[in-house]
Amino acid sequence: MAEKRYWLMKSEPDEFGIDDLASRENQTTYWEGVRNYQARNFMRDEMKVGDKVFFYHSNAKPLAIVGIMEVASEPYPDPSQFDPNSKYFDEKATEEKPRWFLVDVKLVEKFEKPVLRDDIKKEETLSDMMLIAKGSRLSIQPVTEYQWEKVLKMAGK
Numbered sequence: 001m002a003e004k005r006y007w008l009m010k011s012e013p014d015e016f017g018i019d020d021l022a023s024r025e026n027q028t029t030y031w032e033g034v035r036n037y038q039a040r041n042f043m044r045d046e047m048k049v050g051d052k053v054f055f056y057h058s059n060a061k062p063l064a065i066v067g068i069m070e071v072a073s074e075p076y077p078d079p080s081q082f083d084p085n086s087k088y089f090d091e092k093a094t095e096e097k098p099r100w101f102l103v104d105v106k107l108v109e110k111f112e113k114p115v116l117r118d119d120i121k122k123e124e125t126l127s128d129m130m131l132i133a134k135g136s137r138l139s140i141q142p143v144t145e146y147q148w149e150k151v152l153k154m155a156g157k
Helices: 018-023 037-046 117-122 145-154
Strands: 006-011 028-030 052-057 064-071 104-116 140-143
Touching (some): 018 028, 018 104, 052 104, 052 145
């Protein structure tokens, strides 16, 4: 059996926040619009059904991890890349050679107490977390098991 992995996925709450996910049928959605190759590769090549994911509100006040999701599908081509009316359209992508992939995610839990980025930065044992690395803007990031457990404690779990 494959080892369970942990991730962090960023979304701007005015675009799609944890409350939007909570209001979806089955509290599940596809994570479209990733247009960074490294983030795409994490989704396409490394994410597996059942992996746990922190939902992070970016470009928000406060910046915070607001809950937990679970990867709910195998990766598949992001349909928005083929839609000329989508802001995620990619004219170089074809059905035969898709460039962008996504996974479905399902809400597991919304934190009563979000874990603020500022608090993560203050926690010395999380100093190597990609989220707080200087210049790190990646929308999908791996999280170690230690980091996962520590953030859960900070959330009161």
